Amino acid sequence: MEKAIAYVRVSTEEQSKEGVSLDAQEQRIRAYAAMRGLDLIAIYREEGVSAKIPLRSRPQGAKLVKDLAKKRAKHVITVKLDRLFRNAADALDQSAQWDKAKCALHVIDMGGSAIDTASAMGRMFFTMAAAFAEMERNLISERTKTALAHKRASRKVYCALTPLGFDRQGDDLVYNEAEMRVVRDVQRKRQAGLSMQAIADALNDSGAPTKRGGTWHAVTVQKILAVHSRVAASAA
Numbered sequence: 001m002e003k004a005i006a007y008v009r010v011s012t013e014e015q016s017k018e019g020v021s022l023d024a025q026e027q028r029i030r031a032y033a034a035m036r037g038l039d040l041i042a043i044y045r046e047e048g049v050s051a052k053i054p055l056r057s058r059p060q061g062a063k064l065v066k067d068l069a070k071k072r073a074k075h076v077i078t079v080k081l082d083r084l085f086r087n088a089a090d091a092l093d094q095s096a097q098w099d100k101a102k103c104a105l106h107v108i109d110m111g112g113s114a115i116d117t118a119s120a121m122g123r124m125f126f127t128m129a130a131a132f133a134e135m136e137r138n139l140i141s142e143r144t145k146t147a148l149a150h151k152r153a154s155r156k157v158y159c160a161l162t163p164l165g166f167d168r169q170g171d172d173l174v175y176n177e178a179e180m181r182v183v184r185d186v187q188r189k190r191q192a193g194l195s196m197q198a199i200a201d202a203l204n205d206s207g208a209p210t211k212r213g214g215t216w217h218a219v220t221v222q223k224i225l226a227v228h229s230r231v232a233a234s235a236a
Contacts, residue, residue, distance in 0.1 A: 095117055
């Protein structure tokens with residue numbers, strides 16, 4: 001039996017509740033390894049780590065990469081492509097390196113079917129599937145941006161935190177005139193050429209209140225300018 005190692009990951013507690021828990025992933029991997037006659041020698045469990053972090057920079061991902069470099073196994077198993085990789089380019093680059101090392105990647109659920117890179121045909125399907133997965137992520141991102149822009153233009157709640165200058169009334173955002181005076185002051189100072197830190201210092205000196213009560217910082221000023229710039233652009 002050829003040796004295999006597996007990788008499972010969740011980025012948030014919410015994902016565990018939505019059916020992609022580490023235990024659920026591990027169960028599927030064990031069943032797949034048994035069906036393929038692979039000797040599963042290790043399963044690396046990554047909890048609370050974002051897919052945006054490169055595999056080799058994750059605590060358990062780094063161990064997996066080192067194991068493969070030491071040729072402890074000839075197969076890597078994961079449930080879905082996004083458990084291992086950030087995007088299609090990352091997936092194709094890493095799988096190409098494993099191909100050169102004679103190590104096959106197995107993805108159990110690629111649109112309902114399993115794919116592995118042990119054969120030329122499998123590598124071709126993997127390349128196509130990675131590209132389509134990337135396209136779908138991009139489409140979802142575009143739709144999300146469009147929906148948020150529409151909500152901002154309609155002055156609807158579009159995030160968990162209510163921005164300075166608005167109050168929340170149900171699902172609507174209504175102008176808070178006292179806060180809008182602070183926002184306009186920030187915008188005037190920025191147009192006059194003041195830095196983010198200089199604006200924050202001036203607001204702290206004048207005692208201008210923040211949304212949640214606290215000290216003004218350069219990053220606070222930057223966020224307010226960005227939010228109201230997006231609101232203005234959405235309404236245009």
